Amino acid sequence: MSNPRIRLDVDARRAQLLEHALTLFSAKTFDEVSVADVARAAGVSQGLLYHYFPGKRALFLAALESAADRLVSEAIVTSELPAHAGAAERYASLRAGLDHYLRWVEQRAVAYRFLLRGGFGSDPDVAAVVSRTRDAFVDRIREGLGAGPDDPTARCLGIGWAAMVEVVSLEWLETADLTRCEVVEVLSQAAARLFAPLVMKG
Amino acid sequence: MSNPRIRLDVDARRAQLLEHALTLFSAKTFDEVSVADVARAAGVSQGLLYHYFPGKRALFLAALESAADRLVSEAIVTSELPAHAGAAERYASLRAGLDHYLRWVEQRAVAYRFLLRGGFGSDPDVAAVVSRTRDAFVDRIREGLGAGPDDPTARCLGIGWAAMVEVVSLEWLETADLTRCEVVEVLSQAAARLFAPLVMKG
DNA sequence: ATCCACTATTGAATATGAGTCAACAGTGGC
DNA sequence: GCCACTGTTGACTCATATTCAATAGTGGAT
CATH class of the missing domain: 1.10.357.10 (Tetracycline Repressor, domain 2)
Structure with missing residues (x-):
């Protein structure tokens, strides 16, 4: 210079x-x-x-x-x-x-994107893979649950719950302070509480 | 060779x-x-x-x-x-x-860890920063909520909800298909539904 | 059985970019 | 106006991603 x-x-x-x-x-x-x-x-x-x-x-x-x-x-x-x-x-x-x-x-x-994706997702291709996987997950759950409405709010909840499953699973792998059954319990109850209003409505 | x-x-x-x-x-x-x-x-x-x-x-x-x-x-x-x-x-x-x-x-x-942490999160230092941030978040919410019990199940839920907040926020930034108020609504109702039983118990 | 075309495989050569270091130049005190 | 101090530089080294012409199994045709 x-x-x-x-x-x-x-x-x-x-x-x-x-x-x-x-x-x-x-x-x-x-x-x-x-x-x-x-x-x-x-x-x-x-x-x-x-x-x-x-x-x-x-x-x-x-x-x-x-x-x-x-x-x-x-x-x-x-x-x-x-x-x-x-x-x-x-x-x-x-x-x-x-x-x-x-x-x-x-x-x-x-800065927010950097912090949370920063780990890995500034890379659009990587983000795409993870996101695609999550969507597949949400879709199958929706089917199973009898597919309530598909407004943005419901989508939001779906994605949120999927993220919850992912992070809790990871945490469970690391710390192993719960049994598998307990984790299933926590996550399925969470789903029930989160989605109940939607399923009723739909 | x-x-x-x-x-x-x-x-x-x-x-x-x-x-x-x-x-x-x-x-x-x-x-x-x-x-x-x-x-x-x-x-x-x-x-x-x-x-x-x-x-x-x-x-x-x-x-x-x-x-x-x-x-x-x-x-x-x-x-x-x-x-x-x-x-x-x-x-x-x-x-x-x-x-x-x-x-x-x-x-x-x-393989699971690789997929979700994959991009960069195998890196323990990066994971630590994100995890630390999430914990700070959960802690403050717990205080605000009047700190229910602190068993592993509650911790699990807390982490899960925090992850939900993070991912939903990111999604909101990308797609902007909800207003900020709507997102606040979704997330706070989610918290209410998820934590209500705990808060009552504690 | 032997040659032949085909392609999986190699090892050495090149390019790019991370990390090092001795020399240079503002800055503040005497 | 000189001097010590330290922020700053640019050219060097070294590791490693990428390329490519040469090599060697393989399966089919005669």
């Missing part, structure tokens, strides 16, 4: 690099983004990047953590409720919390 | 390569597994791999898809129900389906 050197203090430079890394890693896969890309975006030599981060992977993780930190500190709020608040009050508080969360998600869409 | 050349027909070789790829990619990150590793595991030259797959990424995706295909065809079953089956019958069928699913997950744990 023929640019004159611009000297920043450590924190500013680090933050700037993280910002650019986050943007790039949000748009493309880990291995599609080169260290050179990040450096170029920040208008900085490649070597400097290694002065601030031990390596590409560390840079990626740092960006991920910064996204996570922001999410936790900004998006997840809880209004202080009196100890013996009623159910209705609690419910209202939950809704308010969710609304705040979704507003944040809406605004910081890029 | 000093091995004598072993000649296989296309399908057998391709399947063998996929199998080894799946095993390796399940254990390590995409970029931690080298093409040479896969070739070595299969006892084959690196060049041959490129005869069967256009590149590393394609190999990875093919392995992912094969895992997905197996999941869909083997793990997701639905027993044929009579058209006007009662609710109890449907529920029993759902439970049976889930049990079958979880048995499959148990047996094919490696």
